[in-house]
Amino acid sequence: MTTIYDVAKEAGVSPKTVSRVLNGDAPVRKETRDAIETAMQKLGYVPSNAARMMRSNKSGLIGLITGAISHGLEPIEPEGLPDLFIVQGIQQFMAESGKTLMIADTNNSSDRVPHLIRTFLQHRVEGLIYVADHHKKVELPAIPADCPIVLANCFDEEGHPCVLPDDRGGQKALVAALIRHGHRRISYLTLDNALVATGLRAQGYREALEDAGIAYADELVMMGYEEGKKDSQLLVRAVEKLLGLEEPPSVICCGNDEMALRLYGILRSRGVRVPEDISVAGYDNYRVIAETLFPPLTTIELPYFKLGQVAAEHLFKLISNEMEVPENPGLLKGPVCWRDSVISSNPALV
Amino acid sequence: MTTIYDVAKEAGVSPKTVSRVLNGDAPVRKETRDAIETAMQKLGYVPSNAARMMRSNKSGLIGLITGAISHGLEPIEPEGLPDLFIVQGIQQFMAESGKTLMIADTNNSSDRVPHLIRTFLQHRVEGLIYVADHHKKVELPAIPADCPIVLANCFDEEGHPCVLPDDRGGQKALVAALIRHGHRRISYLTLDNALVATGLRAQGYREALEDAGIAYADELVMMGYEEGKKDSQLLVRAVEKLLGLEEPPSVICCGNDEMALRLYGILRSRGVRVPEDISVAGYDNYRVIAETLFPPLTTIELPYFKLGQVAAEHLFKLISNEMEVPENPGLLKGPVCWRDSVISSNPALV
DNA sequence: CGATGACATGACATCGATGTCATAACGGGT
DNA sequence: ACCCGTTATGACATCGATGTCATGTCATCG
Numbered sequence: 001m002t003t004i005y006d007v008a009k010e011a012g013v014s015p016k017t018v019s020r021v022l023n024g025d026a027p028v029r030k031e032t033r034d035a036i037e038t039a040m041q042k043l044g045y046v047p048s049n050a051a052r053m054m055r056s057n058k059s060g061l062i063g064l065i066t067g068a069i070s071h072g073l074e075p076i077e078p079e080g081l082p083d084l085f086i087v088q089g090i091q092q093f094m095a096e097s098g099k100t101l102m103i104a105d106t107n108n109s110s111d112r113v114p115h116l117i118r119t120f121l122q123h124r125v126e127g128l129i130y131v132a133d134h135h136k137k138v139e140l141p142a143i144p145a146d147c148p149i150v151l152a153n154c155f156d157e158e159g160h161p162c163v164l165p166d167d168r169g170g171q172k173a174l175v176a177a178l179i180r181h182g183h184r185r186i187s188y189l190t191l192d193n194a195l196v197a198t199g200l201r202a203q204g205y206r207e208a209l210e211d212a213g214i215a216y217a218d219e220l221v222m223m224g225y226e227e228g229k230k231d232s233q234l235l236v237r238a239v240e241k242l243l244g245l246e247e248p249p250s251v252i253c254c255g256n257d258e259m260a261l262r263l264y265g266i267l268r269s270r271g272v273r274v275p276e277d278i279s280v281a282g283y284d285n286y287r288v289i290a291e292t293l294f295p296p297l298t299t300i301e302l303p304y305f306k307l308g309q310v311a312a313e314h315l316f317k318l319i320s321n322e323m324e325v326p327e328n329p330g331l332l333k334g335p336v337c338w339r340d341s342v343i344s345s346n347p348a349l350v
Numbered sequence: 351m352t353t354i355y356d357v358a359k360e361a362g363v364s365p366k367t368v369s370r371v372l373n374g375d376a377p378v379r380k381e382t383r384d385a386i387e388t389a390m391q392k393l394g395y396v397p398s399n400a401a402r403m404m405r406s407n408k409s410g411l412i413g414l415i416t417g418a419i420s421h422g423l424e425p426i427e428p429e430g431l432p433d434l435f436i437v438q439g440i441q442q443f444m445a446e447s448g449k450t451l452m453i454a455d456t457n458n459s460s461d462r463v464p465h466l467i468r469t470f471l472q473h474r475v476e477g478l479i480y481v482a483d484h485h486k487k488v489e490l491p492a493i494p495a496d497c498p499i500v501l502a503n504c505f506d507e508e509g510h511p512c513v514l515p516d517d518r519g520g521q522k523a524l525v526a527a528l529i530r531h532g533h534r535r536i537s538y539l540t541l542d543n544a545l546v547a548t549g550l551r552a553q554g555y556r557e558a559l560e561d562a563g564i565a566y567a568d569e570l571v572m573m574g575y576e577e578g579k580k581d582s583q584l585l586v587r588a589v590e591k592l593l594g595l596e597e598p599p600s601v602i603c604c605g606n607d608e609m610a611l612r613l614y615g616i617l618r619s620r621g622v623r624v625p626e627d628i629s630v631a632g633y634d635n636y637r638v639i640a641e642t643l644f645p646p647l648t649t650i651e652l653p654y655f656k657l658g659q660v661a662a663e664h665l666f667k668l669i670s671n672e673m674e675v676p677e678n679p680g681l682l683k684g685p686v687c688w689r690d691s692v693i694s695s696n697p698a699l700v
Numbered sequence: 701c702g703a704t705g706a707c708a709t710g711a712c713a714t715c716g717a718t719g720t721c722a723t724a725a726c727g728g729g730t
Numbered sequence: 731a732c733c734c735g736t737t738a739t740g741a742c743a744t745c746g747a748t749g750t751c752a753t754g755t756c757a758t759c760g
Contacts, residue, residue: 014710049472050400051746054715103453122399401716404745
């Protein structure tokens with residue numbers, strides 16, 4: 001590899017002057033500059049980040065840890081491909097900010113995380129972002145205090161700054177919308193109770209009912225998805241119970257869009273029409289499903305892209321002025337996506 | 351950041367001895383080693399890759415350029431999410447080989463590629479991989495000869511080593527399978543003619559017919575997808591033409607699985623049953639579609655994951671011994687995925 | 701006309717790890 | 731007792747870029 005010395009010799013100047021041209025941090029005579037630039041061209045010189053870093057102690061690197069790339073292998077994820085969108089958001093912000101993003105994938109085993117972090121630290125990244133595939137609690141190895149980290153779509157016990165989807169507020173907004181459109185008998189088929197989102201969303205569901213003065217009906221709320229058991233009959237049984245009720249619901253909220261997809265199939269096989277006989281709503285706005293289904297699915301968006309952007313922005317602030325500790329960026333809510341899977345008795349609103 | 355000097359002082363030895371412990375390249379007395387390791391623990395020492403690299407001139411980095419992350423934004427891509435699978439393959443290989451993969455995304459604008467390459471070169475990557483989202487020709491900025499590059503899912507005029515899907519062989523294998531199962535009147539709705547894959551696959555289609563002694567029928571081959579026009583009526587018109595033929599086809603091959611998805615809808619809306627009235631085959635094995643459709647779709651897999659693995663392996667060879675120039679890894683073919691969307695008159699084969 | 705400051709450039713030390721060479725202690729073979 | 735090889739360690743130079751400080755050349759000002 002050619003070095004700054006080769007360029008200097010070629011141009012007949014000192015290395016330091018070449019450095020000045022590279023960094024533009026001191027005036028250089030036009031002719032000298034031209035000679036140096038010509039020499040750089042001729043020799044195909046590319047500065048070494050390693051050497052540069054040694055002096056300045058600034059790597060310009062941001063480390064990103066995710067499983068987004070490896071776990072896309074599963075054809076349909078319970079929550080879509082969320083982390084990929086988060087990564088996109090992060091990336092967009094970083095591309096604009098001039099930092100170089102180093103993406104490392106866990107390759108489907110969280111055992112690799114400590115190793116990845118170690119590698120990042122060796123490269124002296126200026127900050128780290130950890131992205132989870134769904135809202136959950138994580139446990140990370142110790143990270144030196146001088147390397148800020150932001151968690152996206154997850155949180156930990158240490159209280160590292162984190163950016164999270166507002167599951168409670170989201171479900172509340174969705175149910176509130178259903179109520180505004182005239183629904184009062186609203187069923188809710190939840191995700192697995194072990195998921196963080198499940199509890200929060202159930203809370204949002206209750207709050208929306210409460211705000212509208214609708215009594216909470218126990219028989220309308222059931223678990224529709226069980227972790228690890230993809231082909232379980234849980235959903236089928238739940239639907240049968242609901243349809244068999246004396247007063248069946250006018251709309252069924254699903255824990256996510258994939259559940260709605262399966263619900264469509266189950267309803268169709270029983271001759272129940274959507275939305276004429278019963279309305280259906282999802283969660284996530286996983287567009288491959290929500291927009292492709294017939295009828296298109298009413299759902300609420302999980303603001304993944306924004307999650308990434310906000311996380312990146314927050315990290316950027318942490319890096320820029322370590323003095324002022326910005327408060328936790330907090331919760332992000334996505335918009336309700338109103339589509340034809342829900343009947344409205346209040347068409348003016350549509 | 352603590353340095354090797356801090357550790358040396360803490361342990362009461364010379365920096366060089368610490369270095370020896372780090373690299374294990376010379377014997378160190380047990381007690382000395384312990385003292386050093388304790389000191390490293392205590393100070394939270396992490397070696398600096400930059401400094402290490404300066405001496406050794408080995409970065410251990412591989413640069414990966416892709417658009418996989420940014421263009422996942424579109425809900426359904428014409429070809430699925432292929433590059434993501436390719437990236438997975440690359441990543442798996444690299445994780446095993448001990449190299450660190452730096453992933454850079456083009457952020458949907460190929461203008462950024464030169465900048466990304468420059469950044470990689472500054473980091474002194476030992477090799478580059480460029481991943482395209484579909485089989486195509488690309489144009490890359492000049493790359494220094496001492497930095498090997500491998501193209502995955504694309505090729506260029508310079509003749510850089512590349513790994514490509516065998517479109518001709520794939521389509522041929524699929525059509526041959528259809529023929530073995532008793533089909534002789536085989537329609538083929540192609541992708542846009544501007545795509546590299548289209549020509550190759552058409553060739554494979556012809557070859558399979560030829561091998562079976564079936565005459566090529568012009569009226570059975572049409573373009574079913576036009577670049578940029580997602581909602582065009584092209585496919586609808588093509589289907590109408592086919593169904594209106596005196597002797598309609600017994601099976602329709604689609605340019606990809608997404609086209610098959612749309613074809614299902616069009617056929618269903620006309621009361622044509624799949625596969626009882628007409629069989630359908632896709633291309634890609636984009637599992638979200640192929641496995642979710644009812645009936646599940648017969649298709650042929652584009653071996654994306656393997657494409658990535660082979661590309662990574664090839665690059666690895668190029669890096670390891672630059673002397674021996676390995677021949678181009680060439681074309682990769684995926685398996686035919688036989689599912690219920692195609693009727694077979696030869697059930698023994700299923 | 702000499703002092704002053706802006707401009708333009710170079711010599712040299714430095715960042716952190718490691719390769720090279722030197723040194724010292726020790727054990728065993730002759 | 732002497733030489734030699736092995737083990738264990740340190741001093742010092744080096745990788746490539748840049749910060750610091752010094753130097754030299756102008757033009758300008760009092």
